[in-house]
Amino acid sequence: MTHPEFDAIVIGAGSVGNPTAYFLAREGLRVLVLDELPSSGQGQNKAAIGGVRATHSDPAKIRLGQQSLEIFSTWATTTGTDIGWKKGGYLFPAYDEAVEGELEQLLPTQKRFGLTIDWCDAETVRRLVPGITRIGLRGGTYSPDDGQVSPLRASEAFTNAAVRHGAVYRYRESVTSLRMDDHAVTGVGTDRDVYRAPVVIDAAGAHGSRIARMAGLDVPVLPESHEAGISAPVRPFLDPLVVDLRPGPEGTTSNFYFGQDADGQIIFCYTPKQPFPGENRTSTFEFMPTVAARLVELVPRLKNLTIRRVWRGLYPMTPDGRPIVGPAPGVKGLLLGLGMCGQGLMLGPGVGRNLASLVLRGRPSIDPDVFALLSPSRDLRTDRKESLK
Ligand SMILES: Cc1cc2nc3c(=O)[nH]c(=O)nc-3n(C[C@H](O)[C@H](O)[C@H](O)COP(=O)(O)OP(=O)(O)OC[C@H]3O[C@@H](n4cnc5c(N)ncnc54)[C@H](O)[C@@H]3O)c2cc1C
Structure with a gap:
């Protein structure tokens, strides 16, 4: 045969x-x-x-990420197909000395590899994320060439x-x-x-x-479970994807991130403090209250969001x-x-x-x-x- x-x-x-x-x-x-x-x-x-x-912060990921960005950002013009590309950048705000130090320490490597990224002051962060909590905001790093796709x-x-x-x-x-x-x-x-x-x-x-x-x-x-969610669309107000590196209250979460996609929906995720190894994809009871508290604490104007859907997927992790x-x-x-x-x-x-x-x-x-x-x-x-x- x-x-x-x-x-x-x-x-x-x-x-x-x-x-x-x-x-x-x-x-x-x-x-x-x-x-x-x-x-x-x-x-x-x-x-x-x-x-x-x-x-x-890893040179190989920087280089691969740069290639991916070039491919995603030019896809619509080279092929005529819309993949939901939105060039809104990534913003890492800092509310404490530890996060500020961590972000600043990464800048020399990131700049050496040609990334457009810099430290910006608190006022710039507030302009980029309208409504972000002012109390304790020290500034953050912003990389305008990053973005989002569907x-x-x-x-x-x-x-x-x-x-x-x-x-x-x-x-x-x-x-x-x-x-x-x-x-x-x-x-x-x-x-x-x-x-x-x-x-x-x-x-x-x-x-x-x-x-x-x-x-x-x-x-x-090794697969590890992570959860995410998405809201109903709201009027576009947020360009960057925002990553808050602070640990959440009571050790529930480590970083937490969110953004507004090209259709106006707010998408959000967090990294649980304790990883969930395995393939369980059933949404947890804790996810929505935990992520909502972090979202509203950081950007209070989001308190009236209608949440459309949550889901749980897998990260294929390496040691x-x-x-x-x-x-x-x-x-x-x-x-x-x-x-x-x-x-x-x-x-x-x-x-x-x-x-x-x-x-x-x-x-x-x-x-x-x-x-x-x-x-x-x-x-x-x-x-x-x-x-x-
Ligand atoms: C909540 C959450 C949020 C995330 N957010 C982001 C983000 O914003 N940005 C980002 O870059 N990443 C994000 N990720 C991570 C990203 O989804 C994964 O890293 C990525 O999809 C892995 O890609 P992959 O091609 O390795 O696997 P997959 O996309 O899963 O593709 C693997 C494919 O292999 C197939 N397959 C497996 N075994 C077999 C077999 N024996 N025979 C035939 N087919 C097989 C599967 O069916 C699957 O379709 C997120 C993940 C989660 C869970």
Whole structure:
């Protein structure tokens, strides 16, 4: 029996898989994308609140974020498709010395990597976030080039563009095995068929380590639950996405962030103080009262918001908080695009462009020394380091 043959197979039609497929197909490769869900972007991609920034503290994330921003911000003009891009920047307000110190300490690295970011005084913060609490406000950092997109529109846009370049998408099809010959991958088996290709890209998100295990690899990507919510639309008043790094009351939360999307809806999220490992996606009783208290404390004018919906999704976490991107050690033809933590939407296009460059040219499209920080061969048993979640 002959099996369908491709140049590359991408496992996962998500935040990483779709741009990866697009960049590969655009350069003429015959690409197959497999996803076990019924359509594109239905995994953790659609759980994202849409924040897109290059403002990180890790050089590799900065570089990938810059590439993603370039791709997102020019998408409408280059393709004619609206992905809900809004260039409103990111604002990190500081209400205490500790947060001010943390933010200022990051500025030299961020500027060295060419990010447009600076410290701004309290008055500027109040102008950027009308109604923000004045008491104790010391100022903050602001990066005007960052922004927001609609995760579902972006995923659909990458999928459609990949398909226009010849990529084939198969949904409701779960990858159950990797086909190997000696130490090289030769294709994948699914619950329906077998497909052959000399290159396989594991972009299976929170389940990426299961795929890697099919090649005998132990890749530590562990799902962690996070919640978010969205309001009914209100008159546009807020440009930046706001990240409050202070811990919440009674140790419930660490950072908390919110913004207003291109449709006027307020979207919000927080990082629980104690992580919730696992795949529980049932909304918690605590989320809405906790996040509402933080939102209204920071911007009292939001006290009358109507909340439309809350949801809970998964961050694919790694031990050091950095993605795992590059050739899988010891398995020829297998590449990993995993462990995006809470930043897969904003890193996805950059990761996709670099994975495609590795496949086509044998090198990443960012500085190889910086890219090496994401190497699947690095010591992955260290603690989390990145401070800007
Ligand atoms: C509440 C919340 C808010 C967030 N906000 C943001 C944000 O503002 N900005 C940001 O950048 N990130 C945000 N994130 C994180 C972001 O959603 C993830 O990092 C990102 O979606 C991960 O992308 P991925 O491509 O790795 O995984 P996914 O998008 O989940 O894609 C993986 C795909 O692989 C498929 N798959 C898995 N196993 C198999 C298999 N065996 N066979 C076939 N298919 C398979 C899945 O069905 C899925 O579609 C947020 C996450 C949450 C939970």
